[in-house]
Amino acid sequence: MTGFLSGFLPGLRLPARERGGLAGAALLAALLAGCAGEQAVVMPAAVTVPAEAPRTTGARERPADGDHAKLVAAFGGEVQAPATQRFLTEITERLVKAGDRPDRSYAVTILDSGVVNAFALPNGRLYVTRGLVALASDTSEVAAVLAHEIAHVTLSHANARTELELRAQLVSRVVTDVLNDPTTGSQLRNQSRFALAKFSREQEFEADEAGVRTLARAGYDAFGAARFLTALNRTTALKSSGASEPDMLATHPGTPERIALVTRAARRIGAPGLGADDRARYLAAVDGLAYGDNPAEGAVRGRRFIHPGLGIAFEVPDGFSIENTRNAVLGTTQEGSRRLLFDQVDSREGQPLAEVLKATWNDSIDEGSIESRTVAGHEAAVALSKGKDWTFRLAAIRLGGSTYRMIMAAKGATDPDPAFRRWIGSLAPVRPEEARSLRPLHVEVTAAATEDPAELAGRMAVPDKPLERFLVLNGLERGARLKPGERYKIVVE
Incomplete structure (x- = not known):
């Protein structure tokens, strides 16, 4: 997870350095x-x-x-x-x-x-x-x-x-x-x-x-x-x-x-x-074969995101599913009415975190909502932004010499602040024992013992939807029955 993703949430602004990088990517894509x-x-x-x-x-x-x-x-x-x-x-x-x-x-x-x-x-x-x-x-x-x-x-x-x-x-x-x-x-x-x-x-x-x-x-x-x-x-x-x-x-x-x-x-x-x-x-x-995220670049385990390389971890509120993309950690609830984004951003030495939020957000920020505070022992700035269709809670947090941004959005006028506070409060350094125990996922080919796909799907070490992911991984439709003795792919740690 590096940089951040524009487009998942409205209002994200790409700093000049990132805009230049994406322009270069477009030229490469032409080749x-x-x-x-x-x-x-x-x-x-x-x-x-x-x-x-x-x-x-x-x-x-x-x-x-x-x-x-x-x-x-x-x-x-x-x-x-x-x-x-x-x-x-x-x-x-x-x-x-x-x-x-x-x-x-x-x-x-x-x-x-x-x-x-x-x-x-x-x-x-x-x-x-x-x-x-x-x-x-x-x-x-x-x-x-x-x-x-x-x-x-x-x-x-x-x-x-x-x-x-x-x-x-x-x-x-x-x-x-x-x-x-x-x-x-x-x-x-x-x-x-x-x-x-x-x-x-x-x-x-x-x-x-x-x-x-x-x-x-x-x-x-x-x-x-x-x-x-x-x-x-x-x-x-x-x-x-x-x-x-x-x-x-x-x-x-x-x-x-x-x-x-x-x-x-x-x-x-x-x-x-x-x-x-x-x-x-x-x-x-x-x-x-290795599957999913490389743990050195961040990994999702259930509702928890762990990045040994950056030395950080956090846990998202109930109801959210998250994934670690190349640019950011993204999350959404099943019905899509709440979303979140976590990324690392550049900031100048001594730059106030409130300025970091303003510099990376296109929509208007409620000036009266900007607040400097300590989150889990770390310097932070939080703010509220109200768009036409979404309400946003924003935070910029310094941890270990780096600056991270955490954004949660709720559809409509609902303020996601309670869930947002729990989420940003969970940001903390990775525990050494947790980093040591984090192993990459891999594909394991195993024989089915029964006709029920749920038996093998139950062994899938994936963040969500294990049955659906098992079926897709093996080219099976919903309602399909397995052939006992035949081999199928599962994902294990």
């Missing part, structure tokens, strides 16, 4: 053909990838390894899972042989991130997160993701996208600066934004269709793409932050739209079950 994963993922700003990365045909030649190293570091490092790595490499080689460019070479990297994402670089580097690998239920599903990414490279989508964006920027700049017509320049920028979004969506559809064809030619179940996208849609719906599908300007079409497309493409090839799903081998390859 990366990021595809399969959670739509809210922001690409790291530290990475710059050449638009015209050299093409490779050698067995293991990889140019621009400096960019690769930066990218891997930005996503938490590379997962050391030799069996999983070998299996993904084997799948990739099989797909390449069946594809339109069997002369190309590719290298797969498993990123140490619990989010569900995959992307490709023009030079043939493919990236999948361990979160994506854990979500897939069989070989054909992860092969569908890799085939989609290979299609982006084969079709030169990243380069074409970058060329379109640079051309639009040049036209807009000429009109604004040379012709001295800022109004028309602004209109052209808006038109280019829509055109780029449409172009990116068309690229995703094109890669989806090409990926399904390659999947089938390689002998895998062509319906694996639809199953994986269905699992992605279901797991997104389980997120406690209530993340929604992307809007019309997102680079990815809505997941249901993509499911319909890949299902039609698979039906044109043949009936379900013609290709192999190779489920048993896949389960063997992912058994023991």
Whole structure:
């Protein structure tokens, strides 16, 4: 958990340093053909990838390894899972042989991130997160993701996208600066934004269709793409932050739209079950894979958030489910009427905490509500902000030389202050014994003893909705019965 997330709660203001970082991320996203994963993922700003990365045909030649190293570091490092790595490499080689460019070479990297994402670089580097690998239920599903990414490279989508964006920027700049017509320049920028979004969506559809064809030619179940996208849609719906599908300007079409497309493409090839799903081998390859948050970067255990690296912990009030994202800890109640956000913010030495709140909040703050106080023994400032549809309680707290912000929102005019006070009062240093006992979660493949999914779901070490998460993790629908003796994925500590 670093920085903070704008958009989950209205009113958040990005400091200049963070705005610059997100702008850099947008430029990187134009070069990366990021595809399969959670739509809210922001690409790291530290990475710059050449638009015209050299093409490779050698067995293991990889140019621009400096960019690769930066990218891997930005996503938490590379997962050391030799069996999983070998299996993904084997799948990739099989797909390449069946594809339109069997002369190309590719290298797969498993990123140490619990989010569900995959992307490709023009030079043939493919990236999948361990979160994506854990979500897939069989070989054909992860092969569908890799085939989609290979299609982006084969079709030169990243380069074409970058060329379109640079051309639009040049036209807009000429009109604004040379012709001295800022109004028309602004209109052209808006038109280019829509055109780029449409172009990116068309690229995703094109890669989806090409990926399904390659999947089938390689002998895998062509319906694996639809199953994986269905699992992605279901797991997104389980997120406690209530993340929604992307809007019309997102680079990815809505997941249901993509499911319909890949299902039609698979039906044109043949009936379900013609290709192999190779489920048993896949389960063997992912058994023991790390799952969810890396505890060193913060972990959720029930209603408690623990971050050994920052040395802090807190507990949210009853009724809240929380998740640790790349930018912040987010929480919501089941009905969505209350939300919370926790993040770390920059502050100048000696800067009053009331100023920190004002500097990071766009909406008006009730001046009479600003109060300096001590919270759990730490210097803090708290305030009230009332928007049109939400009422907010805000706090900035100094702990261990760092400044943290805690925000709770309640829909309507209800003041969330009682729950807010309990929450901020729980912020405290991590106890040494608690930090030592925090172990990463991992995937365990185990045989079912009964037909009832609740038996295995009861062993899931997840913060909430264990049955729903078990079903999604194994590609099962609600009401499904297990096959005694058959193996399934669960998440354990």
